Amino acid sequence: MEAYKKPVPEPDHVTRPFWEATKQNRLLIQRCPDCGDRQFFPQAHCRGCLSDQLEWVESKGKGTVYSFTVIHRPPAAAFEKDAPYTVGLIDIDEGCRMLSNIVDVNPEDVRVGMPVEVLFEEITPEISLPKFRPRRQS
Amino acid sequence: MAIVGIGESEIGTVPHKNPMQLHADATKAALEDCGLDKGDIDGVLTAGITNPMEIMHSVLLSEYLGVQPRFTTSMHIGGATQIQLVISAANAIHCGMADVVLIAAADSIRSFVGYEKLMGMSVEGVTDLLSRIGHDQFEVPYGPTLISAYALAAARHMHEYGTTREQLAQVAVSVRKHAAMHPTAQKRTPRTIDEVLASKMISWPLSKAMCSIISDGGGAFIVTSLERARDLKKNPVLLLGAGARTLREHVSLVGDLIRTGAVDAGRQAYAMSGLGPKDIDFAEFYDCFSITPILFLEDFGFCEKGEGGRFVEGGERIEIGGEIPIVTHGGCHAHCHPGTPSGIFHIIEAVKQLRGEVEGNRQVKGAGAGLINGLGGHFSSHTALILGTD
Numbered sequence: 001m002e003a004y005k006k007p008v009p010e011p012d013h014v015t016r017p018f019w020e021a022t023k024q025n026r027l028l029i030q031r032c033p034d035c036g037d038r039q040f041f042p043q044a045h046c047r048g049c050l051s052d053q054l055e056w057v058e059s060k061g062k063g064t065v066y067s068f069t070v071i072h073r074p075p076a077a078a079f080e081k082d083a084p085y086t087v088g089l090i091d092i093d094e095g096c097r098m099l100s101n102i103v104d105v106n107p108e109d110v111r112v113g114m115p116v117e118v119l120f121e122e123i124t125p126e127i128s129l130p131k132f133r134p135r136r137q138s
Numbered sequence: 139m140a141i142v143g144i145g146e147s148e149i150g151t152v153p154h155k156n157p158m159q160l161h162a163d164a165t166k167a168a169l170e171d172c173g174l175d176k177g178d179i180d181g182v183l184t185a186g187i188t189n190p191m192e193i194m195h196s197v198l199l200s201e202y203l204g205v206q207p208r209f210t211t212s213m214h215i216g217g218a219t220q221i222q223l224v225i226s227a228a229n230a231i232h233c234g235m236a237d238v239v240l241i242a243a244a245d246s247i248r249s250f251v252g253y254e255k256l257m258g259m260s261v262e263g264v265t266d267l268l269s270r271i272g273h274d275q276f277e278v279p280y281g282p283t284l285i286s287a288y289a290l291a292a293a294r295h296m297h298e299y300g301t302t303r304e305q306l307a308q309v310a311v312s313v314r315k316h317a318a319m320h321p322t323a324q325k326r327t328p329r330t331i332d333e334v335l336a337s338k339m340i341s342w343p344l345s346k347a348m349c350s351i352i353s354d355g356g357g358a359f360i361v362t363s364l365e366r367a368r369d370l371k372k373n374p375v376l377l378l379g380a381g382a383r384t385l386r387e388h389v390s391l392v393g394d395l396i397r398t399g400a401v402d403a404g405r406q407a408y409a410m411s412g413l414g415p416k417d418i419d420f421a422e423f424y425d426c427f428s429i430t431p432i433l434f435l436e437d438f439g440f441c442e443k444g445e446g447g448r449f450v451e452g453g454e455r456i457e458i459g460g461e462i463p464i465v466t467h468g469g470c471h472a473h474c475h476p477g478t479p480s481g482i483f484h485i486i487e488a489v490k491q492l493r494g495e496v497e498g499n500r501q502v503k504g505a506g507a508g509l510i511n512g513l514g515g516h517f518s519s520h521t522a523l524i525l526g527t528d
Contacts, residue, residue: 006279006281007274007278007279008279009274009275009276009279010274010275011275012275015275019275040276040390041273041275041276041388041390041391066294067290067291067293067294067297067395068290068293069286069289069290069293069341069342069343069344070339070341070342071281071282071283071286071340071341071342072338072339072340072341072342073283073285073338073339073340073341074281074283075271075281075282075283076281079281082281084339084342085281087280087281087282087286087290088290089290089389089390089395097390097391097393098276098390099272099273099276099277099280099282099388099389099390100280101280101281107342111297112293112294112297113297123279129279129280131280
């Protein structure tokens, strides 16, 4: 198999549980026990109230496309064979937004508001990257 | 408070000058423009440059210019920086921490003169560095670009309001028309909508001609008290109002991409100046991509939300002689875009318009008040400035 050349996430002390979970095809977001906010991407403090007691909760991995773009000129050579590829902002049902790729669909068939669901792409033995595809059933 | 002297370096492709020379050329021109001596400068503010090796940039520039300021710093909030520097200068003067503040910004991101310090990094390497934006773990692995952040806003606006790629192209065409009337703009050949639409697709819906150009060059201007300004060579241009709002850095956290922080920045600037959109004679919108002037026409109240695309159609309302001429010098699309410093040209153009010293038919007739705005990052930081005549 050809080596994966695109940037690979490097888990840190805060994000390690997230990346451990994606290896098991689970998508985690953070929930604040103090103010109830949910947040993605993860960080040590709650962006709502600065609590540092954030908990991980599992997302069902379903959402809708807030917007998308089809990238013809990638940021680096490693993405060139993928171009044109779709980058979207996904509003997941639990109330957070994620930037991701929208895959398993022709870029010209992607629509704002399209229902999507998560899938996990194993890019290295350590990292599975969550991406989104059109939802198969509602 | 007033802006008294303005100056620009050579702009476009300037392979024989490094950023420090560009800063100094612009500063010298700004001093000559108002008749102040460099010894009068006691405040120096800069936007720094892209080269991450250049730390304490405003101190380095002060040394290069042979001035010893009381008040100095560099600031980095992307395309919103220049107006934030004006706000900082006004505050420092108001508090007695400076009397004459130089604001200068320049870079060499076309020729990369002076970038040899980034050892082992080719020009392509630097370009890669510049285009690698976003969160290391949660954005970068998906291959977004700076341009894609603006494409996401454009696609959302198209979805919600029926804005078209032809309307986006019209912004590029109108702004280019203004650049064609500017004697030193980098891109001066007029363009048609079809040409803009047919240019290379970068990040749908944005094609190359809907994006900023890449330039060398810089500008400088001097801010001082109105009292001091009235003794100088040219009529002072007054700071009438300003506002700013920063939302979030990462595009995935900004929230609403098509009702921007410019709404709040504009509200503050209008309140401070006592003016409203109807009093503004021209608007130097930060035009890093063709979607932004459409958003800003709406967010600063020149038309209803969602009407921006139809407002620009045909170009008459946004060109010189129209209802609200925008980006009258050609902006980031066509005049000069050396990265973060490019917003300085929007301010310099506004000063020229208000002095009535613009070349030929680019002059907005009876220009008494102008709006300038800044936008940094990915709809992250927003600034607004209203300038007027004495």
